[in-house]
Amino acid sequence: MSKRLIRVTPDEIKSKQGILQKLPLNAVLSNGNTVFGRLISIDATQLVLKDTRDHQHQIALSDLYEVVYDDSKGIVPPSRHATL
Template sequence: MSKRLIRVLPHEIRDNQSELQKHVINAVLSNGNTLFGRLQAADNTGIVLKDTRDHLHQIALSELYELVYDDARGIVPKSRHPTI
């Protein structure tokens, strides 16, 4: 079964928080670093991510580039590009 990479921008996290908490996610930071884990909490200033060693990472939204997760449902999300 194919998977789709779903990308969520920082300003979209609050609206998608319940869906994001169902998946293991990659938090891509603005400096290029990536953290892998599960979303624990999100608010207007940042997120809390729990990694595979059960360490909590607090990430400011200003430092976050995007969240990425695999969605195996096969549903193609709405494109960010108006021509696609």
């Protein structure tokens, strides 16, 4: 089953908090580093992720470029497979 990468900008994170707390995600920082984990909390200035080793990472929203997660529903827009 195919997956789609969903990209969320720092401005959209607060409104999508409910969706993001259910999924493993990658936080991509402005300097290119990536932190993988689950969203623990978010406020106006930072988000907190817990990685697979149970370490918490506090990331300032000003340092965040985007959050990326997999949409495992397998929904592909019709325009992508119009020839099938």
